[in-house]
Amino acid sequence: MSPEDRFRRVYAGNFEALLAYATRRVEQPDDAADVVAETFLVAWRRSADLPADDEIRLWLYGVARRLLANHHRSGIRRERLGERLRQCLTAVSTCDPGxxxxxxxxxxxxxxxxxxTDREMLLLTVWEGLHPREAAKVVGVSPSAARTRLSRARARLRGLIGDDPDAPGHVLGVLAVPVPEEGR
Known part of the structure; x- marks a missing residue:
């Protein structure tokens, strides 16, 4: 019997049992189908090493069991990654001073x-938290030009909002976000 014929016989004789085995161990039927497909892919690749016919089903169960373990571990990793991403998104959405x-x-x-220009310099340094030298690279100017632009932008914004804390429209502390000192 050729290796292809043997594989077809192994597949036909074990597919339903393996699918039932995998279905009972995963949440989604599609995942069970994937596990069974991967199991038979391993069997096909290792067709020369397959055990005798009376042990083949146990061997296939062993392969499926390891693939299910990998499936569950990857699901846990996906959940952890999703949780980290949700935390990052929450942190990003709550970091906006405005x-x-x-x-x-x-x-x-x-x-x-x-x-x-003024708006971009303020947003890059206050909202995005960049140092003036980093904002300079973003807008394509020298660090000293960026510091000058930032200083002027702050002054213009203070002029629009006002310096009097009791005046209407004054927003205390909005631009008081500490901008780290940097070497010149």
Whole structure:
């Protein structure tokens, strides 16, 4: 009997039993079908090493068992990765200083009134947390030009919002996010 004929016979004689075995051990029927397909792929690749006919089903169960273990481990890894991503997304969505400030609309309106360069420098350093030298690379200017632009942008925004903490529209602490010192 040729190796192909033997494989066909092994497949036909064990497919349903392996599918039932895998189905009872996974949550989704599609996953069981994948495990069975991978099991027979291993059997096909190792057709020269298959045990005798009276032991083949046990060997296939052993292969399926290891593939199921891999499937469960990868599911756990996917869940952990998903949880880490959800935590990162939560952290990102709560880090926006404007979302915690009741007068954020006033700040957004003032930002819209700034020119594009000033707005970009402020957003890169305050919202994105970049150092001025990093923002300089993003906008394509020298670090000293970036520091100058940032200083001027802050002054223009203060002019639009106001410096008086008791005045309407003043948003205390919005631009008080510490910008790390950097060497010149």
């Amino acid at each position: 979302s915690e400030v009741p007068q954020r609309l006033a700040v957004q309106a003032a930002l819209r009134r700034l020119n594009d």
